[in-house]
Amino acid sequence: MELFNNLAQGFAVALTLSNLFLAVGGCFLGTIIGSLPGLGPSNGVAILIPLAFTLGLDATEALVLMTSVYYGAMYGGRISSILLNIPGDEPALMTTLDGYPMAKKGRAGDALVLSGVASFVGALLATVGLMLLAPILARIAYLFGPSEYFALYLLAFCTLGGLASRNQAKAALAAMLGLGIAMIGLDNTTGLPRFTYGEMHLMDGVDFLVAIVGLFAVSEVFVFIESHGKNSAIGVTLDKITVPFRDIVRCFPAMLRATGIGFVAGILPGAGASLGSFLAYMAEKSVARDKDSFGTGNPRGVAAPESGNNAAAGGALVPMLTLGVPGSGTTAVLLALLLTLNITPGPLLFEERPEVVWGLIAALLIANFVLLIMNVPMVRLFVTILSVPPGVLLPGIMMVSFAGIYSLSGSAFDLVLMIIFGLLGYLCRKIDVPTVPIILGILLGNKMEDSLRRAMVISDGDWTYLFSSGISVGLWIAAIAGFVAPIFLRPLLKKPAQPGN
């Protein structure tokens, strides 16, 4: 009963005219962002955050807008995967494997509709899962003290880093870069400056929005300058759009399986949507009787990864809202939004600001139906937008990034810092250092240090206190396993080569 009361309260918040408008607008923008190659959910959400502030939105409104963009980008990623054989964002990579061959056979419309429905099934069920699971996890989170939180942050770095790079040392270094940057500014405990080198601008620390927009959006400009022209694949034309009812019915069990896998992958801190779609595709292929047809345009190979990545997107919100630990790159960006809005995610959020949590959940439920309409009957509109040339798109992204950051602080120093982060992001991508752990480090650095210091105050400097509870020992074991296991699993989990190149 409590659930229905909460949900009713949520819908009362979400169904105001302005919130509905923001949800629809966010879904629209998100689908565009997702479908454009080179603009994925994390950089799309990142460049829009400063704008959300200048609009003067309150916490719930900003969250409704941004999570609609997030869900929209997850839906939209498949469009260019299917039509251009270029994933619109990283989680949509698996959709290229069967989506593009299906389109080449002249079934582009069918593939788009089928994957749209698959996205809807995955995202809707994951939102229901979030609704049921988050309050339970929030109750468990009450048992967490500083030593458990320290172990939890460690777990997030280990699993995220372990999976994000092929080289564990590079993943660990990325985390250290982020944590090191987080130390810049005034020490929370003593109030004395650290690593500021007398520079006044650094006293407040490095603004994580500057870092995020630099690493995710500005670096994209450099990548495009390097690859200019090369990325323009031959597209497939889209004729009539009909609803392939037979395929949808036949793929329905696959969608449900993929949703389950994706949701669990999303909840694991750090794993995120890419892993969700990858595991969903591989699982579907391994249970299928017609294994050989995967990679040649099997409809189930289109439905499974799309359900998987959208379910993971919903699942990744669970640890972000209940524990303050993001489950993916994009939820890390959403965490930055929450922190800037002065909302501390965690169990107290469910007690003190239920209107934020339940309004958000209700808005996500509404957003799914809006997205189904946008992505099935209206999909042609987004296909047209896909033809924006990079020579217009990238300068546009840069201008929005600069104007957004400038409007927040009005300081040219932050803009220069953003360019430096852009360059850092480009270099990191060249030498395979993942950028998401850097963001996570900047976001969680001070919290991680605070939890360590508070734990040591409680135990009067006894380091064994960090391993004193069952929960924290479990988290430490999971963290070490999450960091070490990918070394051995990597040969088994080789991503299949992209066809058609």
Add this chain to the structure above:
Amino acid sequence: MVSDRIFGLGIIFVALFYLWSAANIQIGFLSDPVGSRTFPYLIGGIALLCALVFVVRPDPDPVWPRLPTLVRIVAAIAVMYLFSQTLKPLGFIIPAAIASGVLSYLISPRLLASALTGIGLSIGLFIAFNSALGLSLSPFGRLITG
């Protein structure tokens, strides 16, 4: 191989500098058991270890851009830097038109198309920011006051 070794050496210097800076952090007289320096020491120490791994066991080299591309990337950085420095004194419209025009040219080198992109983006985004989003960007900065 070489890239990772150079990168590793660079990180070793940064990490040593970071550790040295950490050792010079002022400590408050009411300190907790951990203090202000321990966590930065841990960060610097682990970074140093990672960097040593790169030097000892480097990954294969990535494909680095050739000279013409490198020049274009440096040009893009220069344009962005100039944009950041002129945004305040000259306002949004003129620097934005030049910066986005040049960037557009760097991505797909067609003169007329890039010029039109620059002007179009600058005016279009200015109108969008100022009217729809209420961002207070000055159109011409100190060029026109009044």
